[in-house]
Amino acid sequence: MDAKLAVIGLGSIGSMALWQASRLSDSVVGFEAATPAHGRSAVGGDTRLFRMVYLGKPDYYPIIERSRGLWADLEAETGQEILTVTGGLSIGTANGSFITSLLEATRITGAEHCVLSREEMADRYPQHNLRPDDCAVYDPRAGVLRTDRAVSAAVAAARANGATVLQNTPVDSITETDHGVVVTSGDRTWTFEKVIVASGGWSRRLMPDHLKAVTETHRIVLTWFIAQDGMQFSPEKFPVFSRLYGDRSLYGAPAVDGVTVKASVDGPLDGRGRETPDPDSVPRELTREEVEKVTDIVTEFFPGLTPTIVRSDAFPDLFTEDRHPLLGWLNENSRVYCATGFSGKGFKMATGYGHIAAHEALGKQTIDGLDFVRPDRFKTR
Template identity: 75%
Template sequence: MDGKLAVIGLGSIGSMALWQASRLTDAVVGFEAHSPAHGRSAVGGDTRLFRMLYRGNPNYYPILERSRQLWAELEAETGQDILTRCGGLSIGTKDGPYLTALLETTRTNGAEHVILSREDMAARYPQHNLRPDDIAVYDPHAGALRTDRAVTAAIEAAQANGATIHTDTPIDSITETTDGVIIASGEKTWTYENVIIASGGWSRRLMPDYLKTATETRRNYLTWFVARDAAQFSPEKFPIFIRISGNRSMYGAPAVDGVTVKATLDGRSSPTPQADSVPRELTAAEITETMETVTEFFPGLFPNIVRSDAFPDLYTMDGHPLLGRLADRSRIYCATGFSGAGFKNATGFGEIAAHEALGKRTFDGLDFVRPERFAQ
């Protein structure tokens, strides 16, 4: 055996699984096809939104609570500022489907929140140009996660705990035996007691057929704008936001660099054949819709895209991740398929993956993310 656990892919989830596993054993090894936080991975784009308020399955909430604790632990352990705690806004039509669903989940979970009227928003956050029937829900625990810093900090912490890292080592195949799992990169092979697949958009080639048919690699794009008055879009004055107003939708983050504001159309991912060949340039339609939306939503931003990029991620048929062993006694554990929404929970998911893959403990209430739901 070359170790107790190998983590394949050191991006959003893999880096956190490696960090958590390194707290349990020093016989853990991470494999990264390129370099940690490389610019073509789903980590790219500077920031991701952290929020406690969302719409959907209430079983995510305990993971969110644990993730918030673990982000603070990672900051304390590494001395890095990772979560910019600026609060968050969910904006939409009063009594419309978006906020109705969000408030239903929020009240089920008991999450702290404040409802802001249109007048409240005009007084507190005048950067947003609201429609007459728009209101907002404020999340005091939300913020912007610094993605590159988070991943590199987690890997640094894992190495300090004794973990080994192999960069520029793409894994070509994994083969499960009765005693362990053989992984191969070119002519090199290693054998580990257990393996975690956490390579995002590159995971499909390492999966069994039933998961290949249940997943799809998709392209997500991001856009940034310059503020007319940058101080008005600083983290102290401008929370992260998600807005779904009628036929327009957008999400974004404050100017963490003091210059550019992230403002990106929501829900616009599209299929892409290969994670290695995601089109980076925006289409004319993407540019037009983005600029029209920014013009309406944010008069304080110059409506010209000053920066854009695109990244791959792995999506599942039901939008929930793949978190668990391929089968009851399998030594291969999946931590992938987070469908463009995994980073806020990366520390929590990483902890679950590390403990379960090493056989330290199991977690209840996670049937909705287990891979076997697709094994029909």
């Protein structure tokens, strides 16, 4: 054996799995096809939203809670500021389905929150152009995550703990044997007791056919706009946000650089419905439809932003058929553990997912309540 555990892909989830595994074992190797936090991975885009008030399956909430503590651990271990607490706003029609569903989710999970009326919103957050029937759910523990900094810090921490990191080493295949897992890159091979596959949009190449059939690599589009008054959109004054009104949806983050505000369409026209068979050739340029859609929404929602896209980019991520991740062993006898398929919404919980993957792959702990993300839910397809 070359080591107990290999982690393939050191992006959003793999970097965190490597860091967590390095705290549990001194026999861990990470494989990265390029370099950690490289510009073409799903890590790209500078920031991601962290939210405790979350419109999703309540079973995610314990992972979000664990992730929040682990982000603080990573900051303490590396001296890096990764999660900036800004608060978070979810804006929609009062008594509409979006707000009603959010409040039902908070009732089940117990997430701290308060409801802000249109008048309270206009007073506290005048950056938003509100409709007469708007209100917001405020999340005091929400914030903005620095993606590149997070991944780089996790890999550095893993190295400091004794993990080996192999950069510019794309994995061509993984083969299970009676005694371990053989990992091949070019003309080199290694053998490990267990392997975690966490290579995002590139994971399909290493999957069995039944999981290839229920996954697709999709394109995620991000856009930025210039603030006319950068101070009004600073992290101190402008919480992360998501907004839904009819077929118009937008989410974003404050101007962490003091100038540009991330404001990106969230829905069918943001590219998430667009399959990209080759993650190495994701179209980076926005279509005319994409430009018009996001510009139109930003013009209405934010009079304080210049309604011209000043920066945009697109990144690949692996989506599953049911939009829940693949987190667990390929099957009950497998030595290959999946940590992929996060469907464009994994980064906020990356530390929690990394913790689960590392502990389960190294046999330290099995986490209950995760049947909805286990890969074997697709085994009968």
